Amino acid sequence: MEFSYNWDWSVLLCTVEDVEIGCIAPYFYWIVEGFGWTIAVASAAWVIAFSWGSFIGILRTLEAPIWLVVPFLKPSMKYKSSVIETGNGAVMINIGWFLHGFATVYVTIFRNIPLLVQMFLWYFVLPEVVSKEAGMWLKREMPLPEYWTAVACLGLYTASRVGEAVRAGINSITQGQHYAAMAIGLTRVQVYRCVLLPVAYRIIIPPLTSDFLGIFKNSSLALTIGVLELTAMTRQIDEYSYQTFEAFTAATVLYILVTAIVMFAMRIVEGRVAIPGMISLGAK
Amino acid sequence: MLKKLLLSTVAIAFVATIQPAEAAESRVLKRIKERGVVNMGHRESSVPFAYIGKDGKPIGYSMDICNMYVDKIRKVLKMPNIKVKHVPVTSQTRIALMANGTIDMECGSTTNNLTRQKQVAYLAVTFITGTKLASKKGSGIKEVEDLNGKAISLSQGTTNEKAIKRIMREKGLKIKIVPVKDHPQGWLALETDRVDAYATDDVLLYGLISKSKNPDQFQVTGRFLSYDPYGIMVPQDDSKYQRLGNVLLADLMRSGEMQKIYDKWFNPGPTGINMPISDTLRVAYEIQALPH
Incomplete structure (x- = not known):
C-alpha cells in the first residue's frame, strides 16, 4: 500500500505554522500536559477502585449473619428469622444478606455496562436527574467537573473488577485457615485483617496489576467528557498540525513506557511478598 | 516485413x-x-x-x-x-x-x-463559513466579549477552538472552556445549561438548531470569529x-x-x-x- 505522508518530527518540538515567530508553543508541552492529566485521573481513580473494590469484594465473601443492634424497635413476624430481641429493649437485625446482595448487585451493574456509556451517564444524565440546584452545582460550581466525574466513573467501574479479584483471592484460601483463626478466638474482623486479607492480596497481585494497567489505559475514555488527557491532546495535535503519525507515536511510546514500568515493578513486588507454597510467581 | x-x-x-x-x-x-x-x-x-x-x-x-x-x-x-x-x-x-x-x-x-x-x-x-456563537435566547449574549466570566463548549481540535482561544488571548477575556468530543455533545452541554454558548462554524450551528428539540429557544449571534x-x-x-x-x-x-x-x-x-x-x-x- 502506498503511503504519501510528510514525516516531520519537529512538530513535537515546534509549531511550524508560526514559523516567522519561532517556537511559540511546542506541541511537546501539550503531550506532557496531557500525560500529567492521564496520571492524575488514573491514580485518583485507583484510590477509589482499590479501597471501594476491596470493601465490595469482602462483602461478597461474608457468609455468617451480621447483626446490627437497633434500639427500641418492635420486630415484625415476617422477618423473625433474621431478628433477635436482646431483652433490654433493643433488637438485633441480620443485615448480612442485605450487604451481600448489595455488593452482588453493584458488581453486576458496574461490570456489565460499557465504560463509555457510564462516562456519559455520570456526566450528562446524572445532573439532570438530581435536584435543579444539585445539578447546577455538578455542572458549573464543582471544581474541575470533567476531571472528578471521570475519576468517580473510572474508580467505581474498576472497583467492581477489583472486588471480584478480592473475592476470588479470599475464596481461594482453604476454609481450614478460616476455621483455625476462629478457633483461636479471633473476631471476624481479626480473621479478615490478620489471616485472610494478607494472603488474598498476595495471591491477587497479577489480576490487580492488570486492573491498574486497565485503569491507566481506560483513562483515555475521559476524553469523551472533555478531560484533556494524553489521547485527547494527541488528537488535538493531530487536528492542529495534521501530523497524525508523529503525535500518536509519541503517545504510544508514553503509554507503553508506563505500563512496562508498572509491570516490571509489580513483578518484583510479587516475587518479594510471595508466600512459599501458594500459587504465585515468586514461589517457583 | x-x-x-x-x-x-x-x-x-x-x-x-x-x-x-x-x-x-x-x-x-x-x-x-x-x-x-x-x-x-x-x-x-x-x-x-x-x-x-x-x-x-x-x-x-x-x-x-x-x-x-x-x-x-x-x-x-x-x-x-x-x-x-x-x-x-x-x-x-x-x-x-x-x-x-x-x-x-x-x-x-x-x-x-x-x-x-x-x-x-x-x-x-x-x-x-466561519466561527459564530450559539446561545439561548434571552441570555444576553451577542458577541464573544459578552461571554467574559461565563462558560463555552468547544469541540476539541477544531479551527473554532483555535479561533476562540486566540481572541481570548488577544482581548484578555476570561471564559471557562468546556472541551467536548463532537458537535452533539457540545450542543448537549448548551441545552443542559452546562455552558452559556457553543461555538462552531455558523452553518453547522444552523444545522444543529434545525435538528434540536426546541429550535425557537436558540440563536446564532455575533460576527465571524474566523474564516473557514x-x-x-x-x-x-x-x-x-x-x-x-x-x-x-x-x-x-x-x-x-x-x-x-x-x-x-x-x-x-x-x-x-x-x-x-x-x-x-x-x-x-x-x-x-x-x-x-
Whole structure:
C-alpha cells in the first residue's frame, strides 16, 4: 500500500505554522500536559477502585449473619428469622444478606455496562436527574467537573473488577485457615485483617496489576467528557498540525513506557511478598 | 516485413500510452483504474454536507459534488463501471486514511488551511463559513466579549477552538472552556445549561438548531470569529487528479449548476436549514469559474 505522508518530527518540538515567530508553543508541552492529566485521573481513580473494590469484594465473601443492634424497635413476624430481641429493649437485625446482595448487585451493574456509556451517564444524565440546584452545582460550581466525574466513573467501574479479584483471592484460601483463626478466638474482623486479607492480596497481585494497567489505559475514555488527557491532546495535535503519525507515536511510546514500568515493578513486588507454597510467581 | 512489424509495434506502443496517459501520470487515477473502485471518504453527521440519509446512504452537498467527480473519473478513464465504495471517516481518521491510500477523496465539511496542505491537497473552495456563537435566547449574549466570566463548549481540535482561544488571548477575556468530543455533545452541554454558548462554524450551528428539540429557544449571534473555507480533500502531490476535480468545479461554477446544487441543499434544503447563498460565496463561485 502506498503511503504519501510528510514525516516531520519537529512538530513535537515546534509549531511550524508560526514559523516567522519561532517556537511559540511546542506541541511537546501539550503531550506532557496531557500525560500529567492521564496520571492524575488514573491514580485518583485507583484510590477509589482499590479501597471501594476491596470493601465490595469482602462483602461478597461474608457468609455468617451480621447483626446490627437497633434500639427500641418492635420486630415484625415476617422477618423473625433474621431478628433477635436482646431483652433490654433493643433488637438485633441480620443485615448480612442485605450487604451481600448489595455488593452482588453493584458488581453486576458496574461490570456489565460499557465504560463509555457510564462516562456519559455520570456526566450528562446524572445532573439532570438530581435536584435543579444539585445539578447546577455538578455542572458549573464543582471544581474541575470533567476531571472528578471521570475519576468517580473510572474508580467505581474498576472497583467492581477489583472486588471480584478480592473475592476470588479470599475464596481461594482453604476454609481450614478460616476455621483455625476462629478457633483461636479471633473476631471476624481479626480473621479478615490478620489471616485472610494478607494472603488474598498476595495471591491477587497479577489480576490487580492488570486492573491498574486497565485503569491507566481506560483513562483515555475521559476524553469523551472533555478531560484533556494524553489521547485527547494527541488528537488535538493531530487536528492542529495534521501530523497524525508523529503525535500518536509519541503517545504510544508514553503509554507503553508506563505500563512496562508498572509491570516490571509489580513483578518484583510479587516475587518479594510471595508466600512459599501458594500459587504465585515468586514461589517457583 | 521486419520494418512493418517494428512500425506496428511502435504504433501499438504509442496507442497504448495515449489512452491511460492520465492514469499513467496520476498515482491516484492509476490505483482507481487497477481497483475499479473509488473509495469515497465521507462524514456521517455534517448536515447538510455529508450525512446519512433516510435510506442509510450518505447524502449532502459535498456528496453531490463527489459523485460528479467520480463521473468525471469514469469518463476520463473510459471505465463507466467504476464502483463507489463509501468509507465513513471522522475528523480523527480522515488524514490517516488519506495518507495510507485508503480513501481517494474526503467529502464533508473540512476547512482548507495552509497547515493541512502540508499533508493533503484540496479542490476549489465550495463553501465559506466561519466561527459564530450559539446561545439561548434571552441570555444576553451577542458577541464573544459578552461571554467574559461565563462558560463555552468547544469541540476539541477544531479551527473554532483555535479561533476562540486566540481572541481570548488577544482581548484578555476570561471564559471557562468546556472541551467536548463532537458537535452533539457540545450542543448537549448548551441545552443542559452546562455552558452559556457553543461555538462552531455558523452553518453547522444552523444545522444543529434545525435538528434540536426546541429550535425557537436558540440563536446564532455575533460576527465571524474566523474564516473557514471548505473544500473536498484529495491526496497530495497528484496535480493531474486534483486538476480533474477543479475542472469539474470550474465548469459547475461557470454554468450556474453550482448555484442549483447549493439551493438544493441550503435554500431551504431537506433539513430546513434555510440559508440563502452569501455574497462571499457567490463571489467565490465567480472567481473560481476559470475559463478553459
